[in-house]
Amino acid sequence: MSSVAPPAPAGPVVRKKKPSGTLYRGREGMWSWVAHRITGMLTFFFLFAHVLDTALVRVSPDSYDRIIETYKNPIVNLMEIGLVGAVLYHALNGIRIMTIDFWFKGPNYQRQMLWAIVGIWLVVMIPGSYFMIIHTVENLFGSK
Amino acid sequence: MSVEFDEAHPPMIEVPRSMPPRRVPRTSRGNFELYAWLFMRVSGMLLVVLVLGHLFIMNILDGGVQRINFAFVAGRWSSPFWQTWDLLMLWLAQLHGANGMRTIINDYTRRDTTRFWLKMLLYAASGLVLFLGTLVIFTFDPTI
Ligand code: HEM
Numbered sequence: 001m002s003s004v005a006p007p008a009p010a011g012p013v014v015r016k017k018k019p020s021g022t023l024y025r026g027r028e029g030m031w032s033w034v035a036h037r038i039t040g041m042l043t044f045f046f047l048f049a050h051v052l053d054t055a056l057v058r059v060s061p062d063s064y065d066r067i068i069e070t071y072k073n074p075i076v077n078l079m080e081i082g083l084v085g086a087v088l089y090h091a092l093n094g095i096r097i098m099t100i101d102f103w104f105k106g107p108n109y110q111r112q113m114l115w116a117i118v119g120i121w122l123v124v125m126i127p128g129s130y131f132m133i134i135h136t137v138e139n140l141f142g143s144k
Numbered sequence: 145m146s147v148e149f150d151e152a153h154p155p156m157i158e159v160p161r162s163m164p165p166r167r168v169p170r171t172s173r174g175n176f177e178l179y180a181w182l183f184m185r186v187s188g189m190l191l192v193v194l195v196l197g198h199l200f201i202m203n204i205l206d207g208g209v210q211r212i213n214f215a216f217v218a219g220r221w222s223s224p225f226w227q228t229w230d231l232l233m234l235w236l237a238q239l240h241g242a243n244g245m246r247t248i249i250n251d252y253t254r255r256d257t258t259r260f261w262l263k264m265l266l267y268a269a270s271g272l273v274l275f276l277g278t279l280v281i282f283t284f285d286p287t288i
Contacts, residue, residue, distance in 0.1 A: 022158050098188065135210045
């Protein structure tokens with residue numbers, strides 16, 4: 001910064017007030033919306049594939065069993081955990097959106113509610129992932 | 145985790161950085177957008193039970209995905225309860241997801257023709273999923 005003041009602009013000086021922050025942009029409200037949008041799209045595309053693969057039960061037992069085999073692959077199983085996590089976030093945050101919309105105090109607590117659903121998400125996902133992995137591991141090593 | 149604000153310059157909600165609004169005919173749509181908004185919330189509430197229940201039963205309960213095959217599907221769809229569950233879930237999830245995707249297309253497309261064709265693709269894909277999914281649930285034959 002130069003210590004010499006630049007020439008004052010003609011006309012009344014308009015001070016551009018810098019707010020000390022924004023209530024939405026770059027904060028919890030915006031990022032929870034970004035995640036809601038991405039998880040919703042992901043689920044939509046998966047649903048398309050999933051209805052098509054399930055439709056194979058109408059073709060033959062064998063073609064259905066073969067496509068379902070891909071879901072049992074350990075790598076695909078990890079992706080399924082990701083899908084379950086995405087849907088769970090979308091569902092919990094959807095409940096949060098409805099609470100903000102319909103409960104008169106909802107907007108005041110939108111931030112606390114986000115941390116609450118993140119907490120619920122962890123409490124469900126940790127044992128959930130464990131069981132999903134265990135089923136696959138047991139199947140892999142023939143202990144079941 | 146509270147955020148301190150400067151009293152003199154309170155936080156604000158900034159104007160969206162999105163494109164200027166398209167000119168939408170003022171009267172032709174009636175209350176469609178209101179009903180669509182409400183449908184997202186009503187269907188969302190039902191999907192919490194239907195989708196999270198589905199994910200829990202299919203991926204976590206008993207042997208998870210490892211136990212799923214043609215015989216498993218045949219057993220489930222011998223019950224009108226699960227047929228109704230799956231039919232309801234199919235229609236609500238596809239309509240909810242399609243309406244969400246319609247919002248996303250409206251948000252990001254700039255040219256009228258791009259918007260039009262993306263929506264046609266969306267409606268065609270949605271029609272296919274609803275038709276095929278419904279057909280499979282109603283015409284499933286465990287003896288093929
Ligand atoms: C599991 C229960 C679910 C709940 C509680 C839920 C709730 C919601 C809510 C409240 C909205 C916001 C609507 C708005 O802003 O007007 C929404 C948007 C959306 N949902 Fe869901 N939903 C669920 C399941 C699904 C499923 C299964 C799909 C995919 C097929 C999906 C795809 C979407 C999409 C694409 C959007 C639009 C996102 C956006 O505009 O940014 N949702 N959901």
